Amino acid sequence: MAQRIAKQDFSEWYNSIIYKTEMVDQSPTRGCAVIRPYGYALWEAIQKEVDTQIKKVGVQNAYFPLLIPESFLKKEAEHIEGFAPELAVVTHGGGKELEEPYVVRPTSETIIYDSFSRWIKSYRDLPLKINQWANVIRWEMRSRPFLRTTEFLWQEGHTAHAGKEEALIFAKQILEIYRQLAEDFLAIPVITSEKTANERFPGAETTLTFEGLMQDGRALQMGTSHLLALSFPASFDVKFQDEAGAMQTPWCTSWAVTTRLIGAIVMVHGDTRGLVMPPKIAPIQVVIVPIGKVEQQPAVQAQAETIKADLEKAGIRVHIDNREERPGAKFFHWEERGVPLRIELGARDMESQQVVMVDRLADENAKQTVPWATLTQTVIDQLASLHTRLFDRAAQFRQDHWFKAETLADIAAKIEDAPGIYQTGWCGKTDCELELKTVKASVRCLWKTPEHKNCFACGAASTGDILVAKSY
Numbered sequence: 001m002a003q004r005i006a007k008q009d010f011s012e013w014y015n016s017i018i019y020k021t022e023m024v025d026q027s028p029t030r031g032c033a034v035i036r037p038y039g040y041a042l043w044e045a046i047q048k049e050v051d052t053q054i055k056k057v058g059v060q061n062a063y064f065p066l067l068i069p070e071s072f073l074k075k076e077a078e079h080i081e082g083f084a085p086e087l088a089v090v091t092h093g094g095g096k097e098l099e100e101p102y103v104v105r106p107t108s109e110t111i112i113y114d115s116f117s118r119w120i121k122s123y124r125d126l127p128l129k130i131n132q133w134a135n136v137i138r139w140e141m142r143s144r145p146f147l148r149t150t151e152f153l154w155q156e157g158h159t160a161h162a163g164k165e166e167a168l169i170f171a172k173q174i175l176e177i178y179r180q181l182a183e184d185f186l187a188i189p190v191i192t193s194e195k196t197a198n199e200r201f202p203g204a205e206t207t208l209t210f211e212g213l214m215q216d217g218r219a220l221q222m223g224t225s226h227l228l229a230l231s232f233p234a235s236f237d238v239k240f241q242d243e244a245g246a247m248q249t250p251w252c253t254s255w256a257v258t259t260r261l262i263g264a265i266v267m268v269h270g271d272t273r274g275l276v277m278p279p280k281i282a283p284i285q286v287v288i289v290p291i292g293k294v295e296q297q298p299a300v301q302a303q304a305e306t307i308k309a310d311l312e313k314a315g316i317r318v319h320i321d322n323r324e325e326r327p328g329a330k331f332f333h334w335e336e337r338g339v340p341l342r343i344e345l346g347a348r349d350m351e352s353q354q355v356v357m358v359d360r361l362a363d364e365n366a367k368q369t370v371p372w373a374t375l376t377q378t379v380i381d382q383l384a385s386l387h388t389r390l391f392d393r394a395a396q397f398r399q400d401h402w403f404k405a406e407t408l409a410d411i412a413a414k415i416e417d418a419p420g421i422y423q424t425g426w427c428g429k430t431d432c433e434l435e436l437k438t439v440k441a442s443v444r445c446l447w448k449t450p451e452h453k454n455c456f457a458c459g460a461a462s463t464g465d466i467l468v469a470k471s472y
């Protein structure tokens with residue numbers, strides 16, 4: 001029987017399963033990882049889904065240079081202060097020392113606003129909605145594949161709007177697209193809310209976040225959507241003439257999701273038997289394992305091909321495993337890779353015109369026979385049911401690990417043994433927020449339904465509840 005991963009084994013389990021299942025490989029470049037096809041397929045699926053949804057709200061893709069003049073980053077004081085420790089800088093090119101070094105993009109606001117300053121002249125040019133699919137570099141001392149690597153893949157959206165309210169509405173619209181991606185596509189329940197000033201993106205006025213809870217009780221920031229302060233576009237001279245003829249600075253948003261989402265899939269759904277792929281994103285949704293030797297059973301082989309073709313017609317991703325291995329070894333192989341459904345087909349099934357079907361969340365022995373005639377529909381239903389069961393299981397886990405605390409001492413007494421989300425009151429002061437460092441936790445976000453009267457740290461009147469957790 002598959003079990004959830006115990007929190008003391010979690011880190012080791014994670015590091016082992018992503019290599020064993022060939023999602024990643026080691027890289028000679030420190031802090032980086034090679035993403036192998038089984039891992040990259042997940043990124044391609046995320047890309048496709050996000051790209052479709054952002055285009056529906058008028059976003060267009062473009063591409064900007066990887067290397068950014070160092071002076072650009074220095075134009076916005078908070079931005080450079082936030083990113084300086086993580087920057088990689090190119091000082092030589094073509095065998096010569098450069099007059100001005102280039103920074104390898106840690107994010108592209110600065111170089112994109114340089115373009116915006118030429119593209120935006122009038123209110124008629126707004127809103128402008130641009131997205132870039134790219135890699136970025138943020139120097140990491142302690143890396144872990146997908147979760148934190150020096151180089152990672154992402155999309156970064158950048159928009160400019162005539163009014164603040166419109167920009168904020170758009171930032172929220174993107175957050176909703178991200179919520180749907182997490183919940184409806186990856187089967188990961190998420191909390192959507194706002195970051196505190198201390199946790200904001202450098203240069204942002206508002207940072208919206210969506211956070212998931214991993215199986216070890218740590219929160220993971222899965223993506224963010226920001227409303228930037230006016231000083232940001234202003235420092236790049238981005239301005240437009242409004243309808244009355246006056247010059248104004250547009251309000252800008254930026255938003256991103258990264259390959260970190262792959263880590264979330266592994267950490268939320270996996271179990272002691274290995275990965276569990278949410279059906280909608282699974283690179284292989286159904287694996288067919290013919291029982292017996294391929295060459296001795298042409299009829300079984302032909303039927304497996306027929307089933308595959310039928311399922312593919314219904315848009316299902318299918319793989320037939322014809323390797324020279326024992327069936328048990330094949331079952332184990334695909335279970336470990338988290339394939340949602342397995343179909344077994346042998347000589348006996350030819351007479352009865354049925355298959356044996358096993359779903360990834362079922363007990364090893366829970367086999368179901370399904371007639372060929374109704375197989376496609378059964379597979380469709382079973383994949384939908386698996387998505388729901390995975391989501392519900394993760395939602396239940398979050399509910400079971402959501403605690404209420406009155407004081408820092410309450411949190412300190414529990415959080416090591418019972419990591420999870422701690423809801424508490426807060427006076428709004430950064431000094432109090434920073435007290436959480438003593439328990440190696442942080443404010444993940446503000447919480448909309450206040451239940452606490454006092455600040456967890458200073459005891460003054462609370463201005464609203466916050467959610468506190470240890471995080472990645």
Ligand SMILES: [Zn+2]
Nearest residue numbers: 427432455458
């Ligand atoms: Zn306080």
